[in-house]
Amino acid sequence: MPKSVSIHIESRTHDWQRQLAQAISNTDELLAALNIPPQQRMTQVTGCGDFPLRVTRHYLDKIRPGDLQDPLLLQVLVRAREFDAVPGYQHDPVGDLASVKAPGLLHKYHGRALLITTAACAIHCRYCFRRHFPYTDHQPRQSEWDERISYLRRHKDIREIILSGGDPLMLSDDKLDEILQRLESVPRLQYCRIHSRLPTLVTGRFTDQLLQRMAASRLQFILVTHINHAHEINASDSRMFDALHQAGIQLLNQSVLLHQVNASAETLAELSHTLFQNHVLPYYLHMLDPVAGAAHFEVDPSTVPGIMEALRARLPGYLVPRLVREITGNHSKSPVIGL
Ligand SMILES: *Cc1c(COP(=O)(O)O)cnc(C)c1O
Ligand code: SF4
Numbered sequence: 001m002p003k004s005v006s007i008h009i010e011s012r013t014h015d016w017q018r019q020l021a022q023a024i025s026n027t028d029e030l031l032a033a034l035n036i037p038p039q040q041r042m043t044q045v046t047g048c049g050d051f052p053l054r055v056t057r058h059y060l061d062k063i064r065p066g067d068l069q070d071p072l073l074l075q076v077l078v079r080a081r082e083f084d085a086v087p088g089y090q091h092d093p094v095g096d097l098a099s100v101k102a103p104g105l106l107h108k109y110h111g112r113a114l115l116i117t118t119a120a121c122a123i124h125c126r127y128c129f130r131r132h133f134p135y136t137d138h139q140p141r142q143s144e145w146d147e148r149i150s151y152l153r154r155h156k157d158i159r160e161i162i163l164s165g166g167d168p169l170m171l172s173d174d175k176l177d178e179i180l181q182r183l184e185s186v187p188r189l190q191y192c193r194i195h196s197r198l199p200t201l202v203t204g205r206f207t208d209q210l211l212q213r214m215a216a217s218r219l220q221f222i223l224v225t226h227i228n229h230a231h232e233i234n235a236s237d238s239r240m241f242d243a244l245h246q247a248g249i250q251l252l253n254q255s256v257l258l259h260q261v262n263a264s265a266e267t268l269a270e271l272s273h274t275l276f277q278n279h280v281l282p283y284y285l286h287m288l289d290p291v292a293g294a295a296h297f298e299v300d301p302s303t304v305p306g307i308m309e310a311l312r313a314r315l316p317g318y319l320v321p322r323l324v325r326e327i328t329g330n331h332s333k334s335p336v337i338g339l
Contacts, residue, residue: 019202020122020170024055027078034073035065046080051131051293053078054124056201062231071229071261075125079296082126086295091132093289095328102151103144109332112160112193113152117179120170122201127256127297129289129326130166145182152186160191169198173209180217192219195254197226199244200237211247222250224283228262230274238278245279252283255321256297257307263299265310272319282321287336289326304336 024030027045030053031038045068055076063072099108104116124131152158161183168176183189198205214221223244227233233241244251253275257263262271272282287304288297299307304323312320324333 014173014204014207016198016202016205016207017172019056019058019204022057023122024057024060025052027053030055030060030077033060034063034067034070036068040068046078046083051124051126051128054121056122058203059123059201059232062234064231069260071267072231074260075127075228075258076123078126081296082293084295085292089290089292089295091292093129093291093326096130098328102147103141105148105151107151107155107158111157112162113155113158114162114164115148115179116165117163117168118166118170121165121167122170122198125197127258127288127291127294129291129294131291131293149182149186152183152189156188159188160193161186161189162193162195164195167196167198168194169196169205173207173213176210177213180213180219184218190220191222192217193222193224195224195226199223199225199240200227200232203236203240206240206243211243214249215247220250222252224252224254225280226255227253227271227275227280228255228258229267230270233274233278241278241280251278251280253280253321254284254286255282256286256288257299257304257323258288258297259299261297263303263307265307265314268307268311268321269314269319272315272321276319282319284333285321285323286333287323287325 024033028038031041031045053076059072059076064070067073096106099106101107101113106114106116108114121128152161163179171179180192183192241251255262255268255271262268268285275282288294288299290298308320308323322333323336325336327334
């Protein structure tokens, strides 16, 4: 493509960026858009906190109007229970801070390292284990790239780089291009995994520029989406997944097991089928990390083995996600067995 053309493309604001700028950050506005009358809010819903409400219109469109118990709404709604202190629920539940090996680079497991690319997210998931992560101290600054790249070069086990955050797809195409150029200079890197919730939160994130850049890379791409409920995928998302599949990108999904959202075999089976119809394989089902503010999402541990048994009884093995939990100090995510 001639240079002038690519400059022209990047200089305009993409529609997905406009959608982000129009995200809702006000509880009253959110509930009004869903036709939930103020008197139904009672004392359960609140509007503030250091991790403010944030929802995109595309996600909002998938919430059932008038239903305060909608499984998508509950993931983003700030409820008063967040502010209860619950024993065992901490600020850094998975020991991330101990794994920081270079600025913004976490190396916890053999063979793969995780790069924190940005603190920003398109929506704020109330159960997020990184909701208290001190991003401002770990955001990659330009001058620190040498340190990161030299760490990746020195550690010969690392074949895969995971772009995480926050949400790496919040970065502009130009910024992603710059990061990929740096990573491509590390000879041993083969895979680039993108952990992102953005694909189903806005439309049009996979611009032609981004798809062409990925196709031109020597790295093999894996996109791990974050979807907790089948209702999070609509017809326009399906068209996007078709395009990604056509482009040869390996598609996986991770979910979190969440009280009132997806904690039943029926809901999880429907999610797996919907994912597979969109070329996405269920990868992990995470147990909730005990992060302060998220205790109300905890699923009673005694019910979990029954849910998983019922799920295995309904689905072929390849549609059953691996139920895992993060245990500080372990060499991988830990399979949850015999809870
Ligand atoms: C979860 C995680 C990974 C990825 O683990 P996989 O089992 O390969 O999906 C890598 N690094 C860090 C720091 C992680 O938290
Ligand atoms: S998109 Fe991911 S990182 Fe961002 S708030 Fe949600 S769970 Fe957390």
